[in-house]
Amino acid sequence: MLSYLAGVSKPVNGLSAISTNLRHAAFRLQANSRCTTWRSFQRSAIIGVPTTSGSTVNPNSSHAAAKGPIGKVQTISPLAPIGVQAALLHAEGPSADPALSPRPKIFEEFSLNGRVGVVSGGNRGLGLEMALALCEAGCKAVYCVDLPELPSAEWEATSAFVKALGNSSRLEYVSADVTDQQNLWGKVEQMADKEGRMDVCIAAAGVLKAHQDCLNYPAEEFREVMDINTNGVLYTAQAAGRQMVKFKQPGSIILIASMSGSITNRDHAWVSYNTSKSAVLQMGRSMACELGPLGIRVNTLSPGHIYTKMTAAYLDKQPHLLEKWSNMNPMGRLGRSDELRGVIAWLASDASSFCTGSDILVSGGHHSW
Template identity: 50%
Template sequence: MSTSNENNFGVSSILERGTVNRTSVELLTLKDRVAVVTGGQGGLGLEMALAYAQAGAAVYCIDLAAQPNEHFKHVQKEKAGQSLKGRLEYVSCDVTKQDNIWTTVGQIADKEGRLDICVASAGVLKGADVLEYSAADFQKVMDVNVNGALFAAQAAGRAMVKHNARGSIILLADMAGNIANKGMHTTAFNASKAAVIQMARSIASELGSKGIRCNALSPGYVYTEMTKEFLRDNPSLEKEWRSQNPLNRIAKAQELQGIALFLASDASSFCTGSNMLVDGGDTAW
């Protein structure tokens, strides 16, 4: 829980108390905090997890595979060699199974004695012409992108309440939840991310009284393994994607670290129910 000392920063503290014990930069620290990140084995999930670990948090990366891949192991080893206290752990769990994710997150929180941060970033992308989109593919996208986000947020919220934590829940959405991406046949993905954005608002409204914040994070086009695979199958799209935002480029995954750290930390203590667009200005046009 927040204390008066934790709020002793800014101009008002200088004027009222004559001193501050935290600087604005120190608001971004996650020292001694505990985070769970679904879809944390790679992509934006691992990128965000690394940012949290480098800021001092113990981060549990949850993904479907029984064992982490070599990319994760390499990042985990590199982080272990750094002087900061934070660390990366791997846990296998299927986010589409409500009981499983509730149990997994609950066990992590009980082991650590707290849970401060949850990022629901597990997601899939299946493209097809809207008139041919199969029920099975549509359901798969919804199961992972929508149900998985809800179940993770539920699990985290329950653990935060149990351990009396004023936590932050971040649901990974997409600019496709705000617009229909030009030239892409991704009705199910777009619909799922629109649902996630509204889910974040609803969760924020319900859990605010418990001191728990919830926000959606909507990136634009970002180079991840998932998007690279999509571009391999649709090579003409890369130039078009670049042209669709004022910065005329596709984001690097690490460019999401800053906003992810902001949303997880005390720096965003009055930010909840928001949809944070990080799209290079794509939706501005």
């Protein structure tokens, strides 16, 4: 492989002698391996890259340590050659292999073709919007987990829409309580066993209670909010992560937090909600560090004020808040649920393959004041 395949900017001893033909052959091997999946390809060795110390590193292993200046971990994109790597390879001469022909690949990086996802809180609102985004990005199946025994009319309409997309994707509905750890683990295990994999998890189930003075906040209500918003998020992530490990399937876990986990909403007594979402932020960082060596990425997504059925019920009782919240936002408005689709597709896909332990704030700048 070339030194620029390993992500270094100058030649490394032992690499300069590798011919253009060998580089082309390596890429052809990689292209042929896509008949399985990139993940299985990552676990197979194609060619060792020599380091200045004389040892070798398999660039296809996500977790292989390389001794020497090349760096500790090197991987190759499932779409390689890609970006400037593709341009440099093309500059060395044309190839008869169509897999190496110049073509745009940026949208392929966001593809979720053939993958399987689970979304808690997926019966309506943000959870359902995110589940639909996964289907549109190519997931073959997305399981929406929520408390009601039967799905909502909104979910049914969305499921019919997914079928009409014509990309063989489907939405599935599963009734489960995210606060029941063992039951949730079992339900997600059944999903993964049926599909033979689990790739994406979005822990979106949550609850917001009415204003309560922090000095008089009822213990039972505080426990309820924490149980759903924090414990339920952990149990959902555990359920999916256990299946990723079981099937040796690296994946992406997205925990839905809130800008309220990073800031305090002015003039709002939401101590339980703010506390629960702040806990999710640290949960994401902690899980990311534990699961990174297994190829499982964990990130948090923190929306700002988004107009949904949940917030609408709150705002309808206090109409002045819509104008107040809008005026407090640099963009002068509340967000739409569909404005989270892009970041969800990015976090779920290989386009964010080096992003883990991060919080993505989508608040219209509200958090920046």
